[in-house]
Amino acid sequence: MNPEPLVQTLGCCRVDGAPVKHGRALELVAVLALSNGSAPRDWLLTSLFEGDPAPSSLPTLALRARKMGIDVRYDRDRAVYHLEGTVRCDVAEVLGLLEEGRLAEALTLYGGPFLSRSYSPFAVQTRDHVEQRIVRVAIDSGDIQLIEAADRLVKHPELGEELVRRGGDKVSAALSRSWLSGLEAVV
Numbered sequence: 001m002n003p004e005p006l007v008q009t010l011g012c013c014r015v016d017g018a019p020v021k022h023g024r025a026l027e028l029v030a031v032l033a034l035s036n037g038s039a040p041r042d043w044l045l046t047s048l049f050e051g052d053p054a055p056s057s058l059p060t061l062a063l064r065a066r067k068m069g070i071d072v073r074y075d076r077d078r079a080v081y082h083l084e085g086t087v088r089c090d091v092a093e094v095l096g097l098l099e100e101g102r103l104a105e106a107l108t109l110y111g112g113p114f115l116s117r118s119y120s121p122f123a124v125q126t127r128d129h130v131e132q133r134i135v136r137v138a139i140d141s142g143d144i145q146l147i148e149a150a151d152r153l154v155k156h157p158e159l160g161e162e163l164v165r166r167g168g169d170k171v172s173a174a175l176s177r178s179w180l181s182g183l184e185a186v187v
Helices: 023-034 041-048 057-067 090-099 103-109 121-141 144-153 157-165 170-186
Strands: 006-008 038-040 072-075 080-083
Touching: 006 023, 006 090, 023 038, 023 041, 023 057, 023 072, 023 080, 023 090, 023 121, 038 041, 041 057, 041 080, 041 121, 057 072, 090 103, 090 121, 103 121, 103 144, 121 144, 121 157, 144 157
Parallel strands: none
Antiparallel strands: 038 080, 072 080
């Protein structure tokens, strides 16, 4: 196993730069990384799956993760899945940078929405949380350039409104609003 694999879940699904077929296995890795390396089996089942998942669902994801070089194990005594060793996960790194107020660095690492093809409760909630944190940190920074940089990556109405309010690029803000309107028409 790789001593510290890099897991990318923002905008793509990769391990150490190589594309992976099983994004759901990376979703398990991401939830474990965001949960300080371990999480209870029952909580994982409700977070990663809707309805009544098959008993083999989590073991299959753990096996796929191991095949990608990420050692995910199950502790039967505690009914907990955990990461063996350390894993670098882009979503955890971006959220950590945002917590520290290091928006410029977070935006550099942000490659796009978190696991955009997954609609599990965890993926939907994490996507929203990452984007909301970017928006909040950008607006709270008061730095027009950082707000504009965030607006280029995360199309959110609050960023567009803040740009207009602060006298930023009105064309960019207008495009953001029209892009969002077009997206709403499709949905």
